[in-house]
Amino acid sequence: MLDAVLAQGSRIGLGGNARTTTGQVAPRPRRALHLHLGSMRRLVSPLLLLAVWQAASSTGLVSAQTLASPLQIMLTARDLLNDGTLTHNLAVSLVRAGVGLGLAIVIGVSLALVAGLSRIGEDLVDAPIQMLRTIPVLALVPMFILWFGIGEMPKILLVTLGATFPIYLNLYKGIRAIDPKLLEAARTLGLTHGETVRHVILPGALPDLLVGLRFSVGISWLMLVVAEQVNANAGIGHMMMDAEDFLRTDIILVGMLVYALFGLASDQGVRLLERRLLVWRPQAHRRG
Amino acid sequence: MNDSPVLRVRNLTRRFAAGVVLKSLDLTIERGEFVALLGRSGSGKTTLLRTLAGLDEVSEGDVQVSPESTVVYQEPRLFPWKRVWHNVALGVRTPDARRRAEAALGEVELAHRLNAWPLTLSGGEAQRVALARALIREPELLLLDEPFASLDALTRTRMQGLVGDLWARHRPAVLLVTHDIDEALLLADRVLVLSEGRLEADLRVDLPRPRDDGETRFVHLRRTLRTALGVTDKQAIAA
Known part of the structure; x- marks a missing residue:
């Protein structure tokens, strides 16, 4: 299942395009009100589902070993927070995801610059990466354990490996897709090569880089889920695997919730970054 | 300040796979001179401008352009x-x-x-x-590549006035590529007609500025240029 999600994620990551994904126009007041009512209506069925779930658990229709009740999950989350278990594991997971993603950004951006800005670089860098990216990264888990053992290294590197591709592919595409007319203009304005890279190519490719970053952030969490369930002694994934041994479905579900919340939060973070960095786009301008 | 021309083209020929676009072309533009280049689409005027702007290689002939030159394109091409x-x-x-x-x-x-x-x-x-x-x-030489072509008629008229004023104030040499005969006659000291890769006409426009497009000499020059471009009055109306 993870492979399927990953495959889908990277497929979107490849075809993703900033110009179409953020082409929304700010709603007018009346439409906003309408949307507000609309989103209220959209809450009805999830709430109903939660109620049915709670009822099924409370009446004993579904046992706690199969699926903990929503109420139980909330109580467990509170307990895990209070005794520091959740905070500790969360910190470990965040460091892994953060370091892994950070490395991916450095590597992905560097490779894309080399490949995007020079013909030799393109030949040397792009071909192997295009080949490598066809390998499902998760298939490398056994290899990584053999190479790097069971410490932090394989977990961080797995995140890095998965997150590097969307960054590289999108930034490389962005650099290559710069309007040649703008490059001509830069030439006839007498800009040096360095000035052209700095003022034309890099800012022009920034929207694509941010699209790549968004996919990378999502993939980082995904890689982390897998990495932490293999030979980890701390982290959200480890907490969930531990809970499995004691049939604690409530803890497993708390872990899933945490992953979901962080996935959502980091995605919002990148969107915020987009709004800040891409103010020059009229739609972004109007919204923020 | 020296008096050498800002642009000197000798014997420029440009070939593409589809044929010869520029045929041993000669052109000189003096300092401060406003030259308009007329031509139908496909006459080679874009190719000539790109060559002068240094965007295309010169393979046959000799092109000397002042390094102090710049281009305004049909689209603004702002970053x-x-x-x-x-x-x-x-x-x-x-x-x-x-x-x-x-x-x-x-x-x-x-x-x-x-x-x-x-x-x-x-x-x-x-x-x-x-x-x-x-x-x-x-710039010593300003290359204008149909800069008003994608503007509406009213804006275009204002822009023509603005370019005329700026030229009078700063006196760069200008090469204005256009397909609008009146625009060429309103602004330029000299009007060239490019046809099938050759300069078919090189007309001096000695009218006082600002020019009146209803004046007899203006009308006469317009007719001459139409003939050079191979446009009859009937075709012009139809267009």
């Missing part, structure tokens, strides 16, 4: 991620670049749009920024 003043100041390597950009934008009546983002400008405004961006470089 959307730079504010208007920064677009103008980009590549100007003096400490007062910003002040000069503001002055140049003032000259094209855009002093109130200094901090705007280019994508929020109207077509005419964006093209005026492009003019300011060329102006700030104090």
Whole structure:
């Protein structure tokens, strides 16, 4: 299942395009009100589902070993927070995801610059990466354990490996897709090569880089889920695997919730970054 | 200041796989001279301009262009991620670049749009920024590639007036590529007609400025140019 999600994620990551994904126009007041009512209506069925779930658990229709009740999950989350278990594991997971993603950004951006800005670089860098990216990264888990053992290294590197591709592919595409007319203009304005890279190519490719970053952030969490369930002694994934041994479905579900919340939060973070960095786009301008 | 021409082309030939686009062309533009280049689409005027701008290689013939030259294209070609003043100041390597950009934008009546983002400008405004961006470089030769072609008629008339004023004030040599005969006659000292890769006509326009397109000599010149372009009056109306 993870492979399927990953495959889908990277497929979107490849075809993703900033110009179409953020082409929304700010709603007018009346439409906003309408949307507000609309989103209220959209809450009805999830709430109903939660109620049915709670009822099924409370009446004993579904046992706690199969699926903990929503109420139980909330109580467990509170307990895990209070005794520091959740905070500790969360910190470990965040460091892994953060370091892994950070490395991916450095590597992905560097490779894309080399490949995007020079013909030799393109030949040397792009071909192997295009080949490598066809390998499902998760298939490398056994290899990584053999190479790097069971410490932090394989977990961080797995995140890095998965997150590097969307960054590289999108930034490389962005650099290559710069309007040649703008490059001509830069030439006839007498800009040096360095000035052209700095003022034309890099800012022009920034929207694509941010699209790549968004996919990378999502993939980082995904890689982390897998990495932490293999030979980890701390982290959200480890907490969930531990809970499995004691049939604690409530803890497993708390872990899933945490992953979901962080996935959502980091995605919002990148969107915020987009709004800040891409103010020059009229739609972004109007919204923020 | 020397008196050598800002542009000298000798025997320029340009071949593409589809055929010869420019045929041993000769052209000289003196300092401060306003030259208009007329031609139908496919006559080779874009190729000539690209060659003069240094965007295409010269394989046959000799082209000498003042290094102090710049281009304004049909589309403004502004960098959307730079504010208007920064677009103008980009590549100007003096400490007062910003002040000069503001002055140049003032000259094209855009002093109130200094901090705007280019994508929020109207077509005419964006093209005026492009003019300011060329102006700030104090070019000896200004190449204009149908700069008014995509503007509406009213804006186009105002832009023509603006270019005329700027030229009178700064006196760069100008090569204006256009397919609009009246535009050429309103602005230029000399009108060239490019046809099938050759300069078919080189007409001096000795009319006082500002010019009146209803005046007898203007009408006469227009007719001459139409003939040179192979346009009859009937075709012109139909078009």
